[in-house]
Amino acid sequence: MVGGKWKLLILRQLYGGPLRLSALRSTIPDISEKMLIQELKILVENRLVHRENFGEVPPRVAYSLTDRGELVKPLIEEMIAFAERYERT
Amino acid sequence: MVGGKWKLLILRQLYGGPLRLSALRSTIPDISEKMLIQELKILVENRLVHRENFGEVPPRVAYSLTDRGELVKPLIEEMIAFAERYERT
DNA sequence: CTTCATACCCACCAAAAGGTTAGTACCGCC
């Protein structure tokens, strides 16, 4: 559910609140638009991320963490902590 | 380093002390011998696992966690904790 | 009537991961 190259990075960006697709794209520099949309779709299917469509033109869509998505925060933090422990060893 | 289908399962089995290849194989029922050896090789290269060869015939080899490998324990535990939180939601 | 911006889709391709099957070497055992 959080595997693959991008999902954890996306979830981390959503820590601070809702973001639009374009904002996500610019904070995760190396991701392609297709991958971003594709991964977001999976995250939405797994109900870790909420997608809000404002039905405007030009389109406006915002992504945010669901309650379930919030549950992943300690995991991300532990991953960062592990990386730090590992590098010191 | 701990990604992929098997590495975390292998590391978890080594929690309790050294195990021989055949013992690992039987505690991780669905893994093929090739995958087990291949993944162990990567874990040894990353110095998370120690490989001890007793130089006997028939061959006897034991795998155990290194100090670095011990560092991954909290991460595994947090992953399990996340899975439990997730299932309750 | 062309251009722009936004979110998104589709067809295709390349690389990585995972898997199957067959084989190796060694020695003891019957």
Added chain:
DNA sequence: GGCGGTACTAACCTTTTGGTGGGTATGAAG
């Protein structure tokens, strides 16, 4: 001499993942 047990290797294949380059719709602005 053939068989079993052990750790391991090699060749090959399939599935999954990641990536590229194009296209869509809409309405406003020029």
